[in-house]
Amino acid sequence: MTDxxxxxxxxxxxxYLHNELARDDASDIREHMAxxxxxxxxxxxxxxxTETVQRACRETAPEELRVQVLARLRDLQASHG
Incomplete structure (x- = not known):
């Protein structure tokens, strides 16, 4: 391979991170990074x-926050409707 x-x-x-490259291209990048x-x-x-975003996507908001957000959305919809 060439650099x-x-x-x-x-x-x-x-x-490269998501393993979406052809084998030769991935090999070139791996060699370059070495x-x-x-x-x-x-x-x-x-x-x-990537790992941080993946972890954040697995977390769930507390139920109290969910209720507050939904109530606020309903209030906003009511005031614009």
Whole structure:
């Protein structure tokens, strides 16, 4: 494989993270990141952000907050209807 360069690696980091690249392209990016601290660091930031969003999507709001939000939405709908 050949070094794909920072521009290509950074442009395809999200696809790489989600295993959406062809095997050769993924291999090029993996090889590039092994020797490039900047791209490797950017990839790590993407991993942390993805994991944080995934965790947040699994959490549920407290029932009291849900009730308050729904009541406020009903109030807003009533005042604009």
């Amino acid at each position: 794909c360069g920072c521009d290509k690696a950074k442009a395809e980091l999200v696809e 020797g490039c601290a900047d791209c490797s660091s950017e990839f790590h930031v993407n991993v942390v952000m």
